[in-house]
Amino acid sequence: MSDNTPILMSIAILGGTGKEGKGLAYRWAKAGYRIYIGSRAAEKAQSAANDLATMLADNAFIEGKTNLEAAQNADIIVLTVPYAAHRETLESVKDALQGKLLVDVTVPLVPPKVTKVQMPAAGSAAQEARQILGENVEVASAFQSISYEHLFEDEAVECDVLVTGTSKRARDEALSLVSAANMIGWDAGPIENSVVVEGLTSVLININKRYGSTHAGIKITGAKNPTA
Amino acid sequence: MSDNTPILMSIAILGGTGKEGKGLAYRWAKAGYRIYIGSRAAEKAQSAANDLATMLADNAFIEGKTNLEAAQNADIIVLTVPYAAHRETLESVKDALQGKLLVDVTVPLVPPKVTKVQMPAAGSAAQEARQILGENVEVASAFQSISYEHLFEDEAVECDVLVTGTSKRARDEALSLVSAANMIGWDAGPIENSVVVEGLTSVLININKRYGSTHAGIKITGAKNPTA
Numbered sequence: 001m002s003d004n005t006p007i008l009m010s011i012a013i014l015g016g017t018g019k020e021g022k023g024l025a026y027r028w029a030k031a032g033y034r035i036y037i038g039s040r041a042a043e044k045a046q047s048a049a050n051d052l053a054t055m056l057a058d059n060a061f062i063e064g065k066t067n068l069e070a071a072q073n074a075d076i077i078v079l080t081v082p083y084a085a086h087r088e089t090l091e092s093v094k095d096a097l098q099g100k101l102l103v104d105v106t107v108p109l110v111p112p113k114v115t116k117v118q119m120p121a122a123g124s125a126a127q128e129a130r131q132i133l134g135e136n137v138e139v140a141s142a143f144q145s146i147s148y149e150h151l152f153e154d155e156a157v158e159c160d161v162l163v164t165g166t167s168k169r170a171r172d173e174a175l176s177l178v179s180a181a182n183m184i185g186w187d188a189g190p191i192e193n194s195v196v197v198e199g200l201t202s203v204l205i206n207i208n209k210r211y212g213s214t215h216a217g218i219k220i221t222g223a224k225n226p227t228a
Numbered sequence: 229m230s231d232n233t234p235i236l237m238s239i240a241i242l243g244g245t246g247k248e249g250k251g252l253a254y255r256w257a258k259a260g261y262r263i264y265i266g267s268r269a270a271e272k273a274q275s276a277a278n279d280l281a282t283m284l285a286d287n288a289f290i291e292g293k294t295n296l297e298a299a300q301n302a303d304i305i306v307l308t309v310p311y312a313a314h315r316e317t318l319e320s321v322k323d324a325l326q327g328k329l330l331v332d333v334t335v336p337l338v339p340p341k342v343t344k345v346q347m348p349a350a351g352s353a354a355q356e357a358r359q360i361l362g363e364n365v366e367v368a369s370a371f372q373s374i375s376y377e378h379l380f381e382d383e384a385v386e387c388d389v390l391v392t393g394t395s396k397r398a399r400d401e402a403l404s405l406v407s408a409a410n411m412i413g414w415d416a417g418p419i420e421n422s423v424v425v426e427g428l429t430s431v432l433i434n435i436n437k438r439y440g441s442t443h444a445g446i447k448i449t450g451a452k453n454p455t456a
Contacts, residue, residue: 203425210415
């Protein structure tokens with residue numbers, strides 16, 4: 001990096017050993033963020049971090065840690081765990097997240113009926129996260145519908161990212177992460193709208209099933225995005 | 229019409245004097261469907277029907293009736309009323325709808341916070357319709373996010389239509405109406421997914437507000453639609 005590169009914030013990716021978490025880590029590390037891959041087991045996180053470091057230029061900063069240590073070290077915490085581990089993971093890092101931003105990528109799919117929208121009582125996974133973490137944690141919701149396979153390619157992803165959040169600041173921070181990952185993001189409104197963004201995943205799975213596709217996504221039309 | 233034109237089904241559009249209802253009526257009448265515009269007042273419906281007949285070729289069949297008479301005369305009933313009139317309208321035509329298909333276009337916006345998704349207790353307007361009408365009425369949900377201004381233009385609409393429904397048959401019938409209106413439709417799954425399709429309207433209103441657009445819509449990417 002050149003000397004005038006600004007120091008970017010650090011991002012913890014909890015459950016970051018999964019395919020989507022690793023894909024996001026790859027793109028953000030390339031953009032200059034410091035990345036902490038989190039996992040229940042530190043060794044698993046370190047192994048994923050090593051894989052990514054090998055793929056990336058020497059200047060990339062990627063470390064593997066336990067979910068808690070990753071959360072403690074980072075400014076922004078991204079959650080990419082299966083919904084079955086959502087509550088437990090959040091409770092385990094609750095203290096470390098106070099005053100920070102959580103970006104929730106979780107989709108509350110209920111197998112085997114993954115084509116049917118089935119939201120938790122809180123309204124959506126992101127609203128449930130806010131309930132668990134309390135009012136001192138801003139929560140944004142994003143990246144649910146992207147295909148992780150595309151993240152390791154350096155070309156543009158043909159799926160826009162809808163971002164909801166508990167405040168405009170939370171949405172703007174998450175939108176910066178979307179741009180940094182070389183995707184097009186849109187402010188989709190308050191966190192209550194996350195039901196649409198999370199539920200869209202079931203709609204897209206349904207479309208893949210019915211039309212024989214594997215990577216259905218969405219694009220917003222009729223509006224101009226200043227970051228595009 | 230030529231002599232070998234098949235006799236198409238008849239469509240009642242309840243609340244069809246509104247801009248969206250009239251726009252859909254225009255496109256379906258052009259495609260050869262018999263159209264009954266419904267309104268609380270028959271004279272208002274007749275006036276809207278006359279407006280449309282003037283815009284269309286002589287062979288178009290469009291009549292204005294009360295909502296109840298329109299529902300009694302038609303095979304498919306399309307509901308385009310404001311959410312405040314949703315329950316009352318459905319209860320008034322419940323008997324006439326038994327054994328038929330309802331296509332619910334209603335968006336349960338709660339003014340003044342129309343940028344925030346706020347669904348009824350049933351989960352969505354379409355699920356509420358099914359509760360009111362009972363199991364002998366198939367319900368599909370569609371056309372919530374299209375811009376009615378485009379319907380009177382004969383060109384393609386730059387917004388895809390997501391269709392949910394209580395059965396594949398209901399979704400397929402509604403998808404035929406999407407094609408007949410010269411739009412691209414997608415099977416978005418069971419009626420429970422209507423929360424996504426209806427809620428998307430608030431997301432798009434939010435995008436219009438934030439990015440200074442007036443007609444934000446969506447396109448499905450990464451899948452091939454056989455009707456497109």
